[in-house]
Amino acid sequence: MKTLLEAIRPTTFIEPEKLRKYLGVDLTIATETFQHTGSFKFRAAYNLALNVPNAEILTASSGNFGQALAYACQLLNKKCTVVMPGTSAQVKIEAVKGYGATVDLVDTQKIGRNERVAQLAAKMPDAYFASAYDDSFVIEGNASLGAELATKNFDVVVSPVGGGGLASGIIKGLCDAESAAQIFGAEPLLANDAARSFREGKIVVNEFEPQTIADGARTISLGNLNWAILQTGLSGIFEVPEEKIIEAVRILFSYANLKTEPTGALSLGAILDNREKFIDKKVCLVVSGGNVDAGIYRQILDG
Amino acid sequence: MKTLLEAIRPTTFIEPEKLRKYLGVDLTIATETFQHTGSFKFRAAYNLALNVPNAEILTASSGNFGQALAYACQLLNKKCTVVMPGTSAQVKIEAVKGYGATVDLVDTQKIGRNERVAQLAAKMPDAYFASAYDDSFVIEGNASLGAELATKNFDVVVSPVGGGGLASGIIKGLCDAESAAQIFGAEPLLANDAARSFREGKIVVNEFEPQTIADGARTISLGNLNWAILQTGLSGIFEVPEEKIIEAVRILFSYANLKTEPTGALSLGAILDNREKFIDKKVCLVVSGGNVDAGIYRQILDG
Numbered sequence: 001m002k003t004l005l006e007a008i009r010p011t012t013f014i015e016p017e018k019l020r021k022y023l024g025v026d027l028t029i030a031t032e033t034f035q036h037t038g039s040f041k042f043r044a045a046y047n048l049a050l051n052v053p054n055a056e057i058l059t060a061s062s063g064n065f066g067q068a069l070a071y072a073c074q075l076l077n078k079k080c081t082v083v084m085p086g087t088s089a090q091v092k093i094e095a096v097k098g099y100g101a102t103v104d105l106v107d108t109q110k111i112g113r114n115e116r117v118a119q120l121a122a123k124m125p126d127a128y129f130a131s132a133y134d135d136s137f138v139i140e141g142n143a144s145l146g147a148e149l150a151t152k153n154f155d156v157v158v159s160p161v162g163g164g165g166l167a168s169g170i171i172k173g174l175c176d177a178e179s180a181a182q183i184f185g186a187e188p189l190l191a192n193d194a195a196r197s198f199r200e201g202k203i204v205v206n207e208f209e210p211q212t213i214a215d216g217a218r219t220i221s222l223g224n225l226n227w228a229i230l231q232t233g234l235s236g237i238f239e240v241p242e243e244k245i246i247e248a249v250r251i252l253f254s255y256a257n258l259k260t261e262p263t264g265a266l267s268l269g270a271i272l273d274n275r276e277k278f279i280d281k282k283v284c285l286v287v288s289g290g291n292v293d294a295g296i297y298r299q300i301l302d303g
Numbered sequence: 304m305k306t307l308l309e310a311i312r313p314t315t316f317i318e319p320e321k322l323r324k325y326l327g328v329d330l331t332i333a334t335e336t337f338q339h340t341g342s343f344k345f346r347a348a349y350n351l352a353l354n355v356p357n358a359e360i361l362t363a364s365s366g367n368f369g370q371a372l373a374y375a376c377q378l379l380n381k382k383c384t385v386v387m388p389g390t391s392a393q394v395k396i397e398a399v400k401g402y403g404a405t406v407d408l409v410d411t412q413k414i415g416r417n418e419r420v421a422q423l424a425a426k427m428p429d430a431y432f433a434s435a436y437d438d439s440f441v442i443e444g445n446a447s448l449g450a451e452l453a454t455k456n457f458d459v460v461v462s463p464v465g466g467g468g469l470a471s472g473i474i475k476g477l478c479d480a481e482s483a484a485q486i487f488g489a490e491p492l493l494a495n496d497a498a499r500s501f502r503e504g505k506i507v508v509n510e511f512e513p514q515t516i517a518d519g520a521r522t523i524s525l526g527n528l529n530w531a532i533l534q535t536g537l538s539g540i541f542e543v544p545e546e547k548i549i550e551a552v553r554i555l556f557s558y559a560n561l562k563t564e565p566t567g568a569l570s571l572g573a574i575l576d577n578r579e580k581f582i583d584k585k586v587c588l589v590v591s592g593g594n595v596d597a598g599i600y601r602q603i604l605d606g
Contacts, residue, residue, distance in 0.1 A: 012315055014337045017374070021401065033560040034317045071320070098324065250597070257336040257593035259562040290560035294553070294604045301597045 001076065004144060007046045009035050011148050019255035025271065025278045029252075030149060031287040033260060037099075039216075039289025040145060040166055041068035041132070047141030049076045054128035056081070060117050062088045063216055064289050065132035070101035081127070083117050089293060133165030134223025142166050145286070146173015154181045154284040160266040161185035161194050161237065162217035164226030166288055171233035181284075182235040186270035188212035189239040193221050194230070198237055203227050213296075214245055216263030216288065238270035245269045249300050252287070261292040262300070304379065307447060310349045312338050314451050322558035328574060328581045332555075333452060334590040336563060340402075342519075342592025343448060343469055344371035344435070350444030352379045357431035359384070363420050365391045366519055367592050368435035373404035384430070386420050392596060436468030437526025445469050448589070449476015457484045457587040463569040464488035464497050464540065465520035467529030469591055474536035484587075485538040489573035491515035492542040496524050497533070501540055506530050516599075517548055519566030519591065541573035548572045552603050555590070564595040565603070 014029040032040035045068035049057060056079040059069050066082040073080035080101040084093060085108050096103050106116045121129055131138065142165055149157055150173060157174070159167045167185050174181055187194050191210035197203050205221040212218060222230065240248075248265035251272070252258040264287040271278055271285065317332040335343035348371035352360060362372050363386040376383035383404040387396060388411050399406050409419045424432055434441065445468055452460055453476060460477065462470045470488050477484055490497050494513035500506050508524040515521060525533065543551075551568035554575070555561040567590040574581055574588065 009318070012337070015312070016337075017339060018341075018398070018401075034315070034319075036320060038321075038560050095321070098321075253562060253600075254597060257341050257562050259556060259560050294557060297556075298601050298604045301601045 004043070004047045004050060004141060007075065008043050008144060011035070011145055013152070014256060014258065016256035019251065022251070022255055023271065023275060025275065025283055026281065027271070027278070027283040027285050028152065028154070029256060029258065029285050029287055030145070031258060032145070033258065033264065033287060033290030037064065037067045037071050038291040039064040039068065040142060041065045041289070042072065043144050044132070044138040044141035044165060044169070045069040045072040046075070048130055048135060048137035049073050049078055051137050052128045054126060055079060056124060056127040057130050058117065058120055058124060058127040059083070059130040059132065060113050061132055062092065064291060066096050067099065069130060070096045070099035074100045081120065081124070083113060083120065085113065091293065131223060133163030133219070134225050136225060138165050139169045139172055139225060139229070142169020143173035143176065146170040147177055149181070149284055150174050150177030150179040152284065153282065155281040156182050156184065156278065157284045157286060158184045158186055158267040158270055159286040160217065160263055160288045161187040162263065163219040164194065164222040164230050166286070167234065168226040168229035170286065171229050175233065183233060184270065185230070185234050185237040186240055186266040187237060188214045188217050188245060188266065189241045191217050191219070192239045195237045195239050197222055197227065213242055214263040214266055216261065217266065238274055240266055240269035240273060244273050246300050248272055250303065253301065258287065259297070260287050260290050264288045264290060307346070307350050307353060307444060310378065311346050311447060314338070314448055316455070317559060317561065319559035322554065325554070325558055326574065326578060328578065328586055329584065330574070330581070330586040330588050331455065331457070332559060332561065332588050332590055333448070334561060335448070336561065336567065336590060336593030340367065340370045340374050341594040342367040342371065343445060344368045344592070345375065346447050347435070347441040347444035347468060347472070348372040349375040349378070351433055351438060351440035352376050352381055354440050355431045357429060358382060359427060359430040360433050361420070361423055361427060361430045362386070362433040362435065363416050364435055365395065367594060369399050370402065372433060373399045373402035377403045384423065384427070386416060386423065388416065394596065434526060436466030437528050439528060441468050442472045442475055442528060442532070445472020446476035446479065449473040450480055452484070452587055453477050453480030453482040455587065456585065458584040459581065460484050460486045460587045460589060461489055461570040461573055462486065462589040463520065463566055463591045464490040465566065466522040467497065467525040467533050469589070470537065471529040471532035473589065474532050478536065486536060487573065488533070488537050488540040489543055489569040490540060491517045491520050491548060491569065492544045494520050494522070495542045498540045498542050500525055500530065516545055517566040517569055519564065520569065541577055543569055543572035543576060547576050549603050551575055553606065556604065561590065562593050562600070563590050564592050567591045567593060
């Protein structure tokens with residue numbers, strides 16, 4: 001049974017000279033697109049599956065956490081059930097099944113996802129219910145990325161923010177290593193509950209799931225554990241307009257040979273929109289994942 | 304002034320579990336898409352510019368070698384002139400100029416590229432004329448990739464073949480490290496001069512520049528120095544049909560989150576076409592570069 005550090009793939013650092021020249025910013029990319037299952041979520045999922053005593057784990061995810069948890073459970077010989085909306089792309093459903101997990105498809109017209117999870121949890125009293133972000137094992141797993149970033153002496157780290165699991169983990173990892181780097185969050189303007197939470201000094205909840213193209217950031221709100229860390233650990237949050245997210249995906253393709261999902265490009269979107277704040281700093285751009293359908297990617301390249 | 308090993312970016316190894324499962328082959332990708340200037344050519348170009356005594360270097364290239372040499376010369380404070388066809392994409396011309404090189408645009412309707420190079424060489428008697436493949440500094444530079452591959456104990460390494468600079472360098476690097484890995488070449492069926500050279504036991508020259516989508520392999524023939532190494536060092540050459548090259552680009556996108564240029568996907572194309580030969584072996588797939596226009600890539604994803 002591998003430890004977390006044995007199981008994860010170290011992040012891939014890229015020093016993209018063309019992108020540096022284009023932006024006039026000294027930036028380095030830390031990309032998790034080649035992490036197992038194609039996103040940072042594997043760090044969280046493996047750490048959780050490794051450390052909870054339960055032999056069975058239940059989660060609700062239509063995206064990267066479901067795949068990551070399914071694969072982690074396969075590696076650790078645990079049972080895994082992933083609740084997914086019936087409208088999920090077939091390729092995502094197959095990916096989760098491919099790692100040996102049970103997929104529970106919910107008709108969200110008839111029953112809410114949380115309600116279905118509660119039903120299942122009642123049926124599986126021995127299962128651990130895993131949140132994709134609001135869980136200390138998740139934060140601890142993601143802190144392994146912060147520890148890697150700490151070795152590079154960045155002035156500034158910019159991370160996508162959805163539920164806050166990645167950003168809070170990065171803060172924890174950097175702080176544990178006594179790094180002096182400033183950490184900024186980047187979230188879609190269309191899903192700016194984290195920025196609003198900062199302005200109001202308490203967790204603000206979106207009225208409905210925001211329909212941003214950055215589907216990994218379509219969370220209803222920050223998690224409680226995440227908020228506690230972000231509130232003091234983040235130096236600020238950038239709200240990125242949809243067109244800047246799309247432009248960032250295109251620029252990463254053209255100037256860094258990097259395929260990313262829209263959520264992964266949020267951090268570059270923040271820089272495109274606030275370039276002057278990053279000049280003369282050694283900046284790390286965290287790209288959280290690369291799993292995007294060919295059809296959507298094609299449309300993005302179309303411009 | 305950095306040594307070759309200080310100047311290059313180590314290759315990026317990816318262990319793509321989805322792709323492994325899809326193919327049923329234990330493969331690892333060694334991708335040069337994140338090498339400086341986006342392809343392995345920087346290894347060759349830097350080694351050449353570092354080691355020739357001349358303060359000025361001349362080459363003819365419409366593609367990756369031109370960019371790589373321009374950047375290497377910029378780093379080493381040498382003058383660089385790149386002869387390019389007048390029909391080259393503006394983005395490629397700008398990239399070479401962006402690294403401070405002089406671009407000499409040739410109207411190939413009026414004067415052949417080689418003729419123009421001869422004209423320029425006569426005008427620049429102190430310049431070194433650099434072949435993109437048929438040069439011992441080029442082979443030695445690319446051998447640095449072979450040395451990296453040798454650390455991983457692969458049974459089989461598959462490399463794209465155009466002029467033979469990459470494959471001969473990999474052979475040299477692996478042999479110097481006393482690796483027992485078998486090395487195979489992958490070239491487009493439409494540009495199969497290397498395979499024909501093997502069959503005839505001597506260098507066979509294409510009648511005209513082959514119009515394969517793998518534009519890095521549109522070479523007229525293998526280089527003499529390359530052929531001398533390939534003839535004894537290669538275990539075989541796969542001739543990859545165009546549709547398998549395109550399928551390989553798509554599969555690398557979907558199953559490995561990897562953006563590649565068509566030439567870079569030749570090695571996977573060879574495996575798609577000859578899967579049974581790679582089962583039960585530890586296979587390394589060399590991806591040579593990632594520089595492809597968004598328009599062409601979009602068409603490839605379109606299917």
